[in-house]
Amino acid sequence: MSAAVQIVEPEAEVRAAMRAIGGQARAAARALANAPSERRSQALTAAARVLRERAPAILSANARDLAEGETKGLTPAFLDRLALTEGRVEAIARGLEEVAALPDPVGRVLATFSRPNGLAIERVATPLGVVGVIYESRPNVTADAGALCLKSGNAVVLRGGSDSFHSSAAIHACLVAGLREAGLPEAAISRAPSASRAAVGEMLAGLGGTLDVIVPRGGKSLVDRVQREARVPVFAHLEGIVHVYVDRGADRDKAVKILVNAKMRRTGVCGAAETLLVHRDAAPALLKPLIEALIGAGCAVRGDPAAQAADSRVTPATEEDWRTEYLDAIIAVRVVDSLEAAIDHIETFGSHHTDCIVTEDEAAAERFLKEVDSAIVLHNASTQFADGGEFGFGAEIGIATGRMHARGPVGVEQLCTFKYRVRGDGQIRP
Amino acid sequence: MSAAVQIVEPEAEVRAAMRAIGGQARAAARALANAPSERRSQALTAAARVLRERAPAILSANARDLAEGETKGLTPAFLDRLALTEGRVEAIARGLEEVAALPDPVGRVLATFSRPNGLAIERVATPLGVVGVIYESRPNVTADAGALCLKSGNAVVLRGGSDSFHSSAAIHACLVAGLREAGLPEAAISRAPSASRAAVGEMLAGLGGTLDVIVPRGGKSLVDRVQREARVPVFAHLEGIVHVYVDRGADRDKAVKILVNAKMRRTGVCGAAETLLVHRDAAPALLKPLIEALIGAGCAVRGDPAAQAADSRVTPATEEDWRTEYLDAIIAVRVVDSLEAAIDHIETFGSHHTDCIVTEDEAAAERFLKEVDSAIVLHNASTQFADGGEFGFGAEIGIATGRMHARGPVGVEQLCTFKYRVRGDGQIRP
Structure with missing residues (x-):
C-alpha cells in the first residue's frame, strides 16, 4: 500500500466518526426537545459542581497541552490564552451556573393572534436543533458554548483547536457527567473525537445533513474559511470595524470619555473602536483634545491631513486604514x-457591526441611528457595550454581523427558532 | 473564432449585466431605507393603477408568450398557468393594493429594555437588504414578489421563467412606473434582462456579494437546485409532506370533515395532506368511514394492510408512499x-412543513403540538390553513420549512431583519 492510502484512511475514519456523531446529536436534540426543560438547567448546575471537583485533573490536562504547546513553539500570548488556573476553572464553573439561571428561552410565546374563524395561533420559541461550534484553542469555549446550546435546547457538536485538546476533553467530560446526572442524552454535548482537520471539513459539509447552523469562534482566518466553505447557515462576524463619529453637536467631555473608552478599554474585543470620524465644524475645537486623549492613553494615531495638522504625532493614514480592524492600540x-459624509464613510468602509454617534443634537442622532445599517448603533455611549452580557442577554456565543436570523449578540434566545401552534375545533378552509 | 467562444461570450455578458444589476439594487436598497416609508405604499398603489391602464398591452405581451409556448409544445396545464385574462390582471392589481395597505413592517419596535446603567436599548425591524427571487413562468409572481419586497423596504432582483418573459416584462414595467411616480429608485425592483440560464447561476452566486437572501418559487427541481447551489441564504420549502393524525380520542365527524378538506380542497397546494395516520384504537370505528369519505370525494387511497382490510378499493402502500408529496388526489x-408512533412516523418521513392532530383529548393534542417539529402544527383544523393570508400576514412570498430566520409563511414581516438602537448620555464601560 502506498503512503497516500495511509493518509486517506484515517481521514475517512474521522469523517465517518463525525457523521456518526452528527446522527447521535440529532437524536439527542429530539430527546432534549421532549425532556422536561428544568433538566437542562440541572445538567449545567451538576456540570459546574463536577468541574470544581475535577479541577486538579483539568489543570493537569491543561499542563499537558501547555507542555506540548511549548515544544511546538507556540507564542507566549497563545499559551496565555490556553492556560488555565484554579481561578479560571472557577470562573468557568460560575459561567455554567449563570447560564443555568437564565430564564428558559424554549417555549416562550412570541406572538398570539386569533383569527375571525376562531383559530388561535401562537408563535412559540423552539430550539434550532443541532449547532456546530468550531473554535480555536480556548478551553473555556468548550464550557461556554456547550452551556448556551444546552440551555436553548439544542444539541451541540464541539470542535476545539487541537492545541487545547486535552483541556477541552477534560472540561467536556464534566459537561457529559452533568447530562448523565440529569438523565439527558450524553450526545447532547458532543465533541470531535480527534484533532484532525478532517473533522472541521465534515462539519462544514453539515455532518451528513444533521447540523442546522455553525458558529465559528476565533480569528479572521477561521471565520473566513467557515463562511466561505460551510454548506449550512453560519452565525459569524468576520470583523468589527467600529466607528465613533463625533458630530458638530458633540459635547467635548462626553466625546473624549466615550472615545477613549471605546478604543482603549480593551483593544482586542470586536466592539473596540477602530476609526474616529470628526465633523468638520467640530474639528477646530475637538480634534486636538480627542487626539491628545488617545495618545495620552497609549494609542497610536493615524490620520488624514487635518488630523496630522492637529497634532504632529499623528502619522498619515491611507485608505487601507479605513478598512482595517487593528484590534490593537491604533x-x-x-x-x-x-453627518451624511460620516454615514457614507461607515457604509463604505464599515463592517455593519457597531457604530456610535456622539452629539447633543437629537435630530442628528436619530438620523444616524436610522441610516447606519449596523447590528448595533449607539448614541452617546461607548461601543464596548457591544456585548450580550451588557445587553442583559446573559452570556453570548458571539456577535453576528450577518442579517439572517440573529444579528448582534447571539445569546440563548437567538439560538432558538419558532413554530406556529394552531388550535381549532373543527375549522376547515372554504 | 470557435463556436465555444460564441457560446461563452453572451454568457459572460449576462453575468456582467447581472452583477451590475446587483450593484444598482444594493444602492437602491440604501435609498429605500432612507426614503419616507409611505412612498413604498404609494409606489404600489400607483403601479396598480398603471397595471389597469396597461391591461391591453400586458395581455398582448402575454399572447406572445402563449403563442411561443404553443410552438414550443408546452402542456395545456403549463399554458393555463401562464395565461392572463382581464380578470387575472385585475386580481394582480388588487394584490398590489392589498400589499400597499398592510401595516408598515419596517421600523417596528420589536423589544425595548433599559439597563441598570441607564442605556435604553431597542430592537427595531429593518429591511433585509436585497432579495433575489427565482421563479417559474407564472406572470403574477413578478407583481406579488416585487410588491412584498418593496413593502418590506427591500430591493429585489427578479428572475422569472423564460416562457413568461414578455408578460413579466410588461408587468415589471408597471412596477417601475409606480416607483418612478413615488420618487423611488427604479432599481428597487430589478429584473434579469435576459432569459439566459446564466442569470440564475449569477444570482445563486450572490450577484457579486449584493444578494442577502434568495427565494425560489416553483417546483421541486428548481427549489432543490437553488438549495444545493446557492452561496447565500435561501427561504425555501422543498416539500410539504403533510400529515393528518386521527387520534384515538378523535371525534368522528370532525375527523372526516378535516381530513377531506385537508386532502381535497385543493390537492396541488403545499398544505394539502398527503398521509393519514390513524390510531389503532380508533381504526375499528373510524378507518372505514374516513377512507369512504376520501374515495367519495374522488381521492385514490393507498394503504397498509389494515387500511386495505377496511376497504377493498385501497391499494397497497410501500415505504416510498410515506415519503411522497403527491400534490394530487392520492x-x-x-x-x-x-400517539408516539404517529409522532415518530411524522419525524421520520415528514418534511417539517404542516401537520395536524384530530382529537378531543387535550393532553394528546398538547403533546403533539409540542413534539412534532414542524413549522405549523394544528389541532382540530385543516392543514390547508397553512397560508400567510389565513394567518393574517397578508400575502406571502412562500412557506419556509428551514429553521433559520423565517419559518412557516413568509410575509412582509419575515422579509425584515432587525438592529439594536442604543441611547445613552455618556455611558462608558467600566
Missing part, C-alpha cells in the same frame, strides 16, 4: 464634511 | 399503535 482618524 | 394511509 486608531484611524478622519475629518468629514457632514 | 393519499397514503397507515394505522399506528400510539
